[in-house]
Amino acid sequence: MAQNVFVFDHPLIQHKITLLRDKNTGTKEFRELVSEIAMLMAYEVTRDLPLKEIEVETPITTAHSKVLAGKNLAIVPILRAGLGMVDGMVKLLPNVKVGHIGLYRDPVTVEPHTYYCKLPEDINERDVIVLDPMLATGGSASAAIGYLKEKGIQNIKFMCLIASPEGIARLTKDHPDVHIYCASEDEGLNENSYIVPGLGDAGDRIFGTE
Numbered sequence: 001m002a003q004n005v006f007v008f009d010h011p012l013i014q015h016k017i018t019l020l021r022d023k024n025t026g027t028k029e030f031r032e033l034v035s036e037i038a039m040l041m042a043y044e045v046t047r048d049l050p051l052k053e054i055e056v057e058t059p060i061t062t063a064h065s066k067v068l069a070g071k072n073l074a075i076v077p078i079l080r081a082g083l084g085m086v087d088g089m090v091k092l093l094p095n096v097k098v099g100h101i102g103l104y105r106d107p108v109t110v111e112p113h114t115y116y117c118k119l120p121e122d123i124n125e126r127d128v129i130v131l132d133p134m135l136a137t138g139g140s141a142s143a144a145i146g147y148l149k150e151k152g153i154q155n156i157k158f159m160c161l162i163a164s165p166e167g168i169a170r171l172t173k174d175h176p177d178v179h180i181y182c183a184s185e186d187e188g189l190n191e192n193s194y195i196v197p198g199l200g201d202a203g204d205r206i207f208g209t210e
């Protein structure tokens with residue numbers, strides 16, 4: 001396993017991933033699960049956020065206590081499916097700014113195509129977590145991260161639910177500085193570049209467009 005890949009083996013996350021994989025899980029439950037897993041992962045992905053000490057008056061005395069410091073964060077979901085992870089992140093990070101990158105994977109060539117981009121104006125002063133439930137060939141994630149780097153962003157993390165070994169290899173090669181966080185590294189890709197065993201088409205399952 002590449003050094004910059006973190007696989008979340010927490011039992012709550014693993015349990016919820018199994019429910020996501022189940023083809024009988026309907027749209028409502030699927031959406032809720034994606035959001036819950038994103039929130040649980042956010043807890044760990046933000047572990048290295050810098051803190052500073054401030055004074056706060058408790059009802060008893062003055063305490064020296066810590067608050068978040070340093071560079072601000074932004075999250076950037078890759079449309080569509082990345083949108084499903086935004087709610088869960090925002091629950092833990094209520095002030096986080098949210099940029100959007102619209103990419104779709106051509107069903108025949110599996111090449112990513114960009115159709116939308118709207119980022120916070122001060123994005124190049126922020127650390128960024130890119131969100132997408134699926135890292136399959138890695139084309140979409142690599143293109144989105146390349147685009148963000150062109151905007152001057154230096155510290156980027158990539159957070160997904162299911163990753164393929166092929167996607168991890170591609171992203172590690174294209175962007176060796178980017179840490180990848182996932183809940184499972186699956187077996188590989190099928191002939192249509194879908195992740196095996198995976199969970200099917202994440203966007204279709206979140207938005208009920210199957």
Ligand code: PRP
Nearest residue numbers: 079080081104105136137138139140203
């Ligand atoms: C899916 C998924 C990723 C991409 C992964 O999106 O959400 O963005 O495919 O595949 P890759 O690693 O091979 O690029 P899709 O293109 O199906 O668009 P959607 O989110 O609008 O359904």
Ligand code: URA
Nearest residue numbers: 136194195200201202
């Ligand atoms: N996109 C998905 O939504 N699922 C896959 O398995 C691969 C790409």
